Amino acid sequence: MKRKTQSKPIGIFDSGVGGLTVLKEVLKQLPNENIIYFGDTARVPYGSKSVETIRRFALQDSAFLKSMDVKMIVVACNTVSSNAMNLLRENFDVPFVDVLLPNAMYASQVTRKNRIGVIGTPATVESGAYSRIIKKFNPQHKVFSEATPLLVPLAEEGLIESEATEIILKNYLSRLLLKDIDALILGCTHYPLFEKKIKEIAGSEVHVVNSARQTARTVKSMLEDSNMLNCANKKGDVRFFLSDIPRNFKKIAQRFLKQNIAGKVTRIDIESY
Amino acid sequence: MKRKTQSKPIGIFDSGVGGLTVLKEVLKQLPNENIIYFGDTARVPYGSKSVETIRRFALQDSAFLKSMDVKMIVVACNTVSSNAMNLLRENFDVPFVDVLLPNAMYASQVTRKNRIGVIGTPATVESGAYSRIIKKFNPQHKVFSEATPLLVPLAEEGLIESEATEIILKNYLSRLLLKDIDALILGCTHYPLFEKKIKEIAGSEVHVVNSARQTARTVKSMLEDSNMLNCANKKGDVRFFLSDIPRNFKKIAQRFLKQNIAGKVTRIDIESY
Numbered sequence: 410m411k412r413k414t415q416s417k418p419i420g421i422f423d424s425g426v427g428g429l430t431v432l433k434e435v436l437k438q439l440p441n442e443n444i445i446y447f448g449d450t451a452r453v454p455y456g457s458k459s460v461e462t463i464r465r466f467a468l469q470d471s472a473f474l475k476s477m478d479v480k481m482i483v484v485a486c487n488t489v490s491s492n493a494m495n496l497l498r499e500n501f502d503v504p505f506v507d508v509l510l511p512n513a514m515y516a517s518q519v520t521r522k523n524r525i526g527v528i529g530t531p532a533t534v535e536s537g538a539y540s541r542i543i544k545k546f547n548p549q550h551k552v553f554s555e556a557t558p559l560l561v562p563l564a565e566e567g568l569i570e571s572e573a574t575e576i577i578l579k580n581y582l583s584r585l586l587l588k589d590i591d592a593l594i595l596g597c598t599h600y601p602l603f604e605k606k607i608k609e610i611a612g613s614e615v616h617v618v619n620s621a622r623q624t625a626r627t628v629k630s631m632l633e634d635s636n637m638l639n640c641a642n643k644k645g646d647v648r649f650f651l652s653d654i655p656r657n658f659k660k661i662a663q664r665f666l667k668q669n670i671a672g673k674v675t676r677i678d679i680e681s682y
Numbered sequence: 683m684k685r686k687t688q689s690k691p692i693g694i695f696d697s698g699v700g701g702l703t704v705l706k707e708v709l710k711q712l713p714n715e716n717i718i719y720f721g722d723t724a725r726v727p728y729g730s731k732s733v734e735t736i737r738r739f740a741l742q743d744s745a746f747l748k749s750m751d752v753k754m755i756v757v758a759c760n761t762v763s764s765n766a767m768n769l770l771r772e773n774f775d776v777p778f779v780d781v782l783l784p785n786a787m788y789a790s791q792v793t794r795k796n797r798i799g800v801i802g803t804p805a806t807v808e809s810g811a812y813s814r815i816i817k818k819f820n821p822q823h824k825v826f827s828e829a830t831p832l833l834v835p836l837a838e839e840g841l842i843e844s845e846a847t848e849i850i851l852k853n854y855l856s857r858l859l860l861k862d863i864d865a866l867i868l869g870c871t872h873y874p875l876f877e878k879k880i881k882e883i884a885g886s887e888v889h890v891v892n893s894a895r896q897t898a899r900t901v902k903s904m905l906e907d908s909n910m911l912n913c914a915n916k917k918g919d920v921r922f923f924l925s926d927i928p929r930n931f932k933k934i935a936q937r938f939l940k941q942n943i944a945g946k947v948t949r950i951d952i953e954s955y
Contacts, residue, residue: 450731451725452724510736535929559832559835573847655730655731656808658729
């Protein structure tokens with residue numbers, strides 16, 4: 410019985426391709442696991458949409474992964490993590506890992522000044538979820554947030570090092586840096602692509618917290634603790650499902666995952682879940 | 683019988699809020715018409731998605747408007763106009779106006795050098811639809827296209843006059859301007875917001891073709907020719923339907939339509955059409 414659960418796949422979903430940064434870290438830390446990745450590329454982005462719509466989409470995304478008999482669902486999307494986790498945990502009988510808690514925990518460990526910055530989509534920032542969780546860890550922590558909606562399209566266009574991106578990043582970060590923060594959470598799975606540039610602008614005093622790495626660590630510990638690790642002595646199988654195969658998908662997957670997965674992708678109709 | 687048709691509303695749809703620039707022009711030219719606007723804000727943007735998905739969405743959008751008993755459907759979206767018009771005309775028994783034809787026609791009238799530029803979303807540009815239509819008008823016309831995917835998020839963020847936007851616009855336009863064009867089609871309903879800046883960069887030699895105005899003129903002529911104009915002696919009624927009420931909707935509507943419509947909007951579930 411236990412054995413059966415262990416060999417089941419881990420489900421990972423995101424509003425689109427950003428979650429591939431999380432998948433990449435999970436693959437690195439847990440190479441034996443079977444994984445099913447779902448990206449809701451037909452309805453991306455979630456971050457500017459209403460809470461009601463984000464929740465409806467999150468239920469459908471989880472229902473699809475549940476139908477694939479996964480042993481755990483990783484919500485590799487900060488927007489869903491900030492707006493729908495209670496709802497998902499109530500509706501599905503499977504353990505969930507979100508990207509919020511691992512990031513928040515890590516940031517509150519590394520800060521010395523008790524001043525933490527968060528950048529994310531409008532939905533993530535407006536939810537106030539990071540601030541609430543961080544203050545539960547330590548009520549003395551101060552959290553400063555900034556919505557940075559252009560970073561997702563800039564990442565998907567591959568404008569990582571361009572002059573325009575640098576101007577936009579400096580503009581987004583300037584107010585946070587004035588607050589004398591010493592930890593900065595990249596509260597969106599697209600943002601690790603800008604990690605180098607953000608570190609340059611923020612300076613060496615500021616710990617930049619990359620969500621993908623912390624989330625993968627949490628997945629590993631939770632599977633270990635509940636004896637659900639896949640002990641098969643071979644490389645796991647990874648399958649990709651998308652609600653749309655976007656026209657620049659090949660390039661984007663290459664940029665986020667550093668591998669070509671164009672041939673391994675199945676399109677599904679997420680609206681039917 | 684005729685009378686009844688005349689008082690029916692005109693349906694206008696877009697992937698999101700960009701089509702409000704078309705609505706604004708229709709209201710100006712045809713103030714007596716009743717109008718139903720649908721924006722697919724839950725699934726916006728269309729421009730980076732696959733042709734298959736764009737077509738599926740366009741069928742649902744038209745089915746919703748048809749269910750509202752409209753006398754005409756205006757496809758205020760260049761991505762749909764470039765990828766799905768034949769399919770829509772086959773499936774629905776109602777006259778359609780797209781944004782492509784009026785733009786293409788106008789550009790081929792104003793060019794003296796027979797060299798026309800087009801900017802649009804990746805889906806619009808890759809479809810080659812502008813080029814095909816313009817060459818039908820005049821096989822000697824040369825058409826040069828450039829995908830400009832960041833302009834939609836920049837418009838929605840209100841970054842119209844910013845330094846970063848100017849860099850991105852100059853970068854997008856530089857290759858087209860080297861081609862010695864003298865007409866430039868703004869092939870996306872968001873782009874009229876950048877008209878002033880684009881005219882500055884392109885210089886006074888280049889006619890910039892604003893899709894909204896030409897499309898509204900076509901709507902008017904088609905209704906006149908088929909005796910379907912609403913002759914009621916009062917201001918028409920405008921109703922707004924969206925698949926999501928996005929968090930920055932009030933600001934965006936203000937920016938596109940120059941009026942506050944937040945209280946007049948109904949959310950519908952487009953996936954059920």
